[in-house]
Amino acid sequence: MNPIIGDVLIALAVLNLVGLLLVFYRLGRVRPAPASEPNAPPVPVPDPEPTIQPDQLAGMLRRLENRLGDIEDQVRRTPTVNVATDSGATSDRTLALAQRLARQGASVQDIADTCGISYTEAELLHRLHAAR
Structure with a gap:
């Protein structure tokens, strides 16, 4: 919080x-x-x-x-960032943060580490939301 x-x-x-x-x-x-x-x-x-x-x-x-x-x-x-423990337990907040990081130009590894999501999920979000 x-x-x-x-x-x-x-x-x-x-x-x-x-x-x-x-x-x-x-x-x-x-x-x-x-x-x-x-x-x-x-x-x-x-x-x-x-x-x-x-x-x-x-x-x-x-x-x-x-x-x-x-x-x-x-x-x-209470911690300020919720980190997902399972690959299937990603929350809407985590995905929104990952999308925002991708739009801001963060690397795939940075997105995965910051949001606690798998590298594959981070790569997908990076491909969908990164600036072209």
């Missing part, structure tokens, strides 16, 4: 937190529907303030911060 994916994951986690805060805020402001009977006793309206306690919110923020740290560590540990 590249660093952009890590930034996107962090942004999604922050948006998730904002969404949760909005949900809690709205739940605190929900008013029940009016009673259908005219002589029914009035229904109490909940307090417009959020019902979540500050210590609960602080706990949620700590858990979110820990989770974000775990995600950042995972992004840092």
